[in-house]
Amino acid sequence: MLEPMATPATSPDPVVEPASSGVPAVASSAPAVAGAAQPIGWRERSWRMWFAFGFLLAAASLFGFAGEAWWVFDVLAHFRVQYALGLTIIAPTALLTRRWKTALALALLAVVNIAQVWPYLEAGPAGPPPPGRTWRGLAINVHTHNRRSDLVRDLIHERRPDLLVLTEVDDRWLGELAPLHDEFPYRTVHPRGDNFGIAFFSRLPPRSLAVRFFPADSTLPSIVGEFEMGSATLTVLGTHPLPPRKPDYAAGRDAQFAAMGDFLAGVPGPKLVLGDLNSTPWSAPFQRFLEQGGLRDSAVGWGIHPTWPTTVPLFWSPIDHALVSPHLAVVGRRVGGFVGSDHFPVEIDFALNPAP
Numbered sequence: 172m173l174e175p176m177a178t179p180a181t182s183p184d185p186v187v188e189p190a191s192s193g194v195p196a197v198a199s200s201a202p203a204v205a206g207a208a209q210p211i212g213w214r215e216r217s218w219r220m221w222f223a224f225g226f227l228l229a230a231a232s233l234f235g236f237a238g239e240a241w242w243v244f245d246v247l248a249h250f251r252v253q254y255a256l257g258l259t260i261i262a263p264t265a266l267l268t269r270r271w272k273t274a275l276a277l278a279l280l281a282v283v284n285i286a287q288v289w290p291y292l293e294a295g296p297a298g299p300p301p302p303g304r305t306w307r308g309l310a311i312n313v314h315t316h317n318r319r320s321d322l323v324r325d326l327i328h329e330r331r332p333d334l335l336v337l338t339e340v341d342d343r344w345l346g347e348l349a350p351l352h353d354e355f356p357y358r359t360v361h362p363r364g365d366n367f368g369i370a371f372f373s374r375l376p377p378r379s380l381a382v383r384f385f386p387a388d389s390t391l392p393s394i395v396g397e398f399e400m401g402s403a404t405l406t407v408l409g410t411h412p413l414p415p416r417k418p419d420y421a422a423g424r425d426a427q428f429a430a431m432g433d434f435l436a437g438v439p440g441p442k443l444v445l446g447d448l449n450s451t452p453w454s455a456p457f458q459r460f461l462e463q464g465g466l467r468d469s470a471v472g473w474g475i476h477p478t479w480p481t482t483v484p485l486f487w488s489p490i491d492h493a494l495v496s497p498h499l500a501v502v503g504r505r506v507g508g509f510v511g512s513d514h515f516p517v518e519i520d521f522a523l524n525p526a527p
Contacts, residue, residue, distance in 0.1 A: 173399070173459075178304050183290070197291050200277075203261070203367045204526035205220070206427065208365065209500065211241075218268055220471060221261065221264065222259070222261065222265060222270065222273055222277075224257075225257070225258060225261035225262070225265075225273075225277050226273075226276075226277075227362075228253075228254050228258055228261070228280075228436045229254075229256045229258060229276065229277060229280040231247045231250070231254065231398065232247070232250075232251070232258075232280055232283065232284050232491070233280070234247050235247040235248035235249075235250075235251070235254075235453070236248070236291070237377065238454060238455035238456070239455045239456075241408075242415055242418055242421035242422070243515065245379055245415065245421065245454055245455060245456065246314055247420075248451070248454050248455065249450070249451040249454060249488050249490075250452070251284050251287045251288050251453045251476055252288055252477075252487075252488075253331050253485070253486070254280070254281075254284040254385070255281060255284035255285045255287070255288055256344055257282035258277050258278075258280050258284060259281045259285070261277055261295070261494040262274050262277035262278040262281055265277060269270065273494075274344070276457050279403060281396070287453055288475060290471050290472070291452075291468075291470055291471055291473070291474060291475050292462055292471070292474065292475070293472055294472065295469075295520040299524065300500060300502040300522050301500045301525055302523055302525070303401065303522055303523055303524045304400075304401075304522065305330045305502050305520050305521065305522045306333045306334065306375075306521055306522070307326070307331070307333050307334070307518065307519070307520050307521075308332060308333070308334040308335075308336075308407070308443060308445050308493055308515070308518070308521065309330055309332035309336070309445075309507075309516060309518050309519075310335075310336045310337075310338070310409070310445040310446050310447070310491055310492075310493065310517045310518075310520045311323060311326070311327075311335075311336075311337050311338070311507070311510065311512070311514070311516040312337075312338045312339050312446075312447040312452055312478075312479075312491060312512055312513075312514035312516075313337055313338070313340060313344055313510070313512055314338055314339050314366075314511070314512035314513050314514065315339045315340075315341055315344070315365070315366050316511045317511040318511065319508075319510060319511025319512075320347035321513075322509070322510040322511050323347075323348075323510045323511070323512075324347075324348070324350060324351065326354045326507055326508065326510055326516060327354075330507065330518060331354075332374075332375065332445075332518070333374045334371075334372075334373055334374075334375065334396075334398075334407055334445070335355060335371070335372040335373070336369070336370075336371055336394070336407075336409035336445040336446050337369065337370040337371075337372070338367075338368070338369050338409075338411040338447050339366045339367070339368060339411070339427050339447075340360065340362050340363075340368040340369060340370045340482075341362050341363060341364055342362050342364075344362070344368070344370075345360060345362055345370070348370070348372075351372060354374065355372035355373060355470070356374075357372070357373040357374070357375070357376060357377055357380060358370065358371065358372050358373070358380075359371050359380045359381060359382060359394050359396075361382045361392040361394070363392075365410055367391050367392070367413075368410060369392050369393065369394055369410070369411055369446075370394075371394040371396060371407075372410050373398070374394065375398050376398075376403065377396045377397060377398050378397040378398065378399055378432060378433060379395075379396065379397045380394065380395075380396040380397075381394070381395060381396075381515060382394055383395045383434075385410070385427050385431045386426055386427070386429075386430035387430075387465065389409070389423075389426075389427060389430075391406060391412070391413070391423075391427065392410060393410040393411075393431070393446075394408075394409045394410075395407070395408050395409075397410075400415055400441070400503040400523060401523060403440050403442045403498065403523055404440050404441075405439065405440070405442070405443060405499075406435075406438045406441070406443070407442075407443045407444075407445065408431065408434075408435065408443070408444045408445070408446075409444075409445050409446050410427070410431065410446045410448070411446050411447050411448075411449075412424040412427040412428065412444075412449050412450075413427070413449065414449040415449065415450070417460065421491065422434055424449060424450070424456070425456040427454050428450075428457065428459065429456075429459075429460070429463070430462065431444075432459070432460045432462075432463025432464040433458065434463055434464075435463070435464035435465065436463055440496075440498060441495075441496050441498035441499050441523065441524075442464070442466065442495070442496040442498070442499075443494070443495055443496075443499065443519075443521070444464070444466060444479070444492065444493070444494040444495075444496075445493055445517070445519075446491070447478075447490060447491045447492075447514060448490060448491070448492050449490055450490055451470050451489055452489065454471070461494065464494075465496050465497070466495065466496055467494065467495060467496075467497070468492065468494060469492075469493045469495050469501045469521075470489065470492075470493075470504055471520050472501075473501070473504035473505075474504075475489060476489050476504065476505070476517065477489050477515070478491035478506060478514050478515040478516075478517060479489055479491065479513060479514045479515070479516075480511060481512065481513050481514065481515055482513065490514075491514055491515070491516070491517045493517050493518075493519035495519075495521060497524065498523065498524055499521045499522070499523065500521060500522045500523070500524040501519060501521055502520040502521055502522055503518075503519070503520035504518070504519050504520070505517075505518050507517070
């Protein structure tokens with residue numbers, strides 16, 4: 172008797188239990204790999220961008236100390252106030268998010284930048300001014316295309332400077348300034364069609380008042396005046412170097428600084444420099460100019476006095492200056508109001524220092 176043929180063994184069909192909702196269940200995917208990166212939330216992403224901006228400020232401030240190596244680094248040196256404020260704000264937020272190393276690094280860089288601007292924030296000279304007469308100097312970059320000459324004239328009438336240096340003066344501006352001639356009988360002007368014309372007006376009779384070029388082969392005019400002030404002869408230099416916005420301009424500005432520094436080093440007695448110098452006090456070439464010429468920044472002790480650009484407060488920088496030799500005591504220092512230009516005026520009251 173034949174045995175029935177055995178049926179090959181097969182795996183039973185899987186039984187899928189119906190889900191409680193009545194929809195058949197679907198087999199699950201493979202389990203997540205241990206240690207896989209989790210998606211970053213918007214809050215953490217925002218913090219990372221915030222601190223990246225802080226490190227960008229920190230790096231820019233450090234590169235600014237290498238201004239002698241490359242003109243771009245020198246441009247970065249101009250924003251010490253912005254670096255100090257930005258890093259002072261960002262560093263504490265790193266503590267709130269428990270980023271201890273980030274907080275320490277940003278705080279150290281904040282201190283470095285605060286140290287650069289601190290001399291300007293210290294209190295000015297205490298006590299009465301030196302005995303004798305006080306004089307006033309005023310520097311205004313009028314901006315060649317500025318049509319508000321009425322504001323410029325009004326400020327000059329209000330402040331009544333003894334010595335007035337005007338930069339970016341062209342022929343049109345000379346016509347606009349003609350009503351001031353009675354107040355300022357002594358004048359030397361060198362107008363230009365670009366932004367580098369200059370004029371020097373004085374109430375005081377000069378011993379000399381002449382256009383000079385620094386260096387001698389430069390085409391940009393400066394004006395040098397000599398004035399008898401009691402027993403001393405005051406030398407005043409009005410000037411407007413190139414802005415360092417490209418390599419040849421930066422080199423031209425620095426060459427002018429060097430030539431003016433050499434000139435002033437050979438001038439005895441009190442010295443005053445007025446004008447738009449296209450440099451902040453933290454620029455390496457500017458600091459070298461001060462040292463060469465035996466000068467100091469009159470703003471030290473009187474505060475940070477930003478003068479440009481008038482319409483963009485975030486980038487306000489002190490690039491218009493009144494520089495003095497130790498023979499002069501700074502009695503007052505201020506920035507003037509808006510005169511339609513992209514620069515604010517700079518004003519200085521000074522007296523002969525009996526003990527330079």
